[in-house]
Amino acid sequence: MSRPFVLVQLSDFHVGADWGRDPVAQLREAVAAVADLPDPPDAIVLSGDLADDGEPASYEAVRKELARLRAPLFPLPGNHDRRGPLREAFGLAGQGEERIDYSAELGPLRLLVLDSIVPGQDSGAFDATALTWLDAELAAAPGLPALLATHHPPLATGIPAWDGINLSAADRQALGEVVARHPQLLAIVGGHLHSAMGAALAGRPVLAAPSVYLPTAPRFGSAEVPHSELGPGGFVVHVLHEGELASHFRRFGS
Numbered sequence: 478m479s480r481p482f483v484l485v486q487l488s489d490f491h492v493g494a495d496w497g498r499d500p501v502a503q504l505r506e507a508v509a510a511v512a513d514l515p516d517p518p519d520a521i522v523l524s525g526d527l528a529d530d531g532e533p534a535s536y537e538a539v540r541k542e543l544a545r546l547r548a549p550l551f552p553l554p555g556n557h558d559r560r561g562p563l564r565e566a567f568g569l570a571g572q573g574e575e576r577i578d579y580s581a582e583l584g585p586l587r588l589l590v591l592d593s594i595v596p597g598q599d600s601g602a603f604d605a606t607a608l609t610w611l612d613a614e615l616a617a618a619p620g621l622p623a624l625l626a627t628h629h630p631p632l633a634t635g636i637p638a639w640d641g642i643n644l645s646a647a648d649r650q651a652l653g654e655v656v657a658r659h660p661q662l663l664a665i666v667g668g669h670l671h672s673a674m675g676a677a678l679a680g681r682p683v684l685a686a687p688s689v690y691l692p693t694a695p696r697f698g699s700a701e702v703p704h705s706e707l708g709p710g711g712f713v714v715h716v717l718h719e720g721e722l723a724s725h726f727r728r729f730g731s
């Protein structure tokens with residue numbers, strides 16, 4: 478029987494944070510859970526907030542923990558990251574604080590990484606440069622199934638305070654106009670919300686990964702950003718089989 482292509486998504490490690498638990502220990506547990514999967518990943522996307530403090534030492538700690546996994550790593554920045562040290566640690570193209578946008582051909586799947594951060598603020602944005610780049614990248618390979626990864630997931634949570642630190646409706650709509658032109662884009666995956674969530678944009682699934690470090694629980698009607706809780710961490714196993722994508726949400730720890 479043919480085996481699907483397996484892309485694991487790990488998100489929001491926040492190494493350097495002290496929010497009631499050790500982020501490196503959490504990452505270690507997540508890595509152990511991925512290493513124990515019956516089907517090893519073919520590639521791993523790291524969907525931002527790898528470090529909480531943007532410090533080179535934090536990225537080194539992340540790299541050290543992930544070294545146990547043999548699959549190639551595809552990182553992208555979150556609002557807590559600093560592009561320079563992140564790019565340095567993972568050998569990404571470009572210089573210093575330049576945007577981190579790239580594509581990677583992963584056998585049957587093309588991964589597109591789109592930088593959504595605005596340095597100095599928690600909310601994200603897509604400017605014309607970002608969307609023009611994405612549109613051209615997708616137009617260059619219309620026959621290859623593609624997955625778009627970005628830190629801020631283009632969805633509305635239904636909690637105004639949470640949506641206030643994500644993407645504006647105008648930016649989500651502008652991204653949706655690009656997505657609508659490219660039927661080979663199978664799904665958009667993100668992190669940032671620390672909670673497993675699904676939505677849709679231009680008819681494509683939008684999937685937010687849980688955090689490896691700390692989960693959040695939605696409280697509708699709350700004026701505050703949902704607080705983190707000491708629950709289990711999680712990650713996602715995306716599988717592509719005969720051109721169809723399915724995403725399995727996994728939890729680890731107690």
Ligand SMILES: [Fe+2]
Nearest residue numbers: 489526555669
């Ligand atoms: Fe985060």
Ligand SMILES: [Fe+2]
Nearest residue numbers: 526555556669
């Ligand atoms: Fe974030």
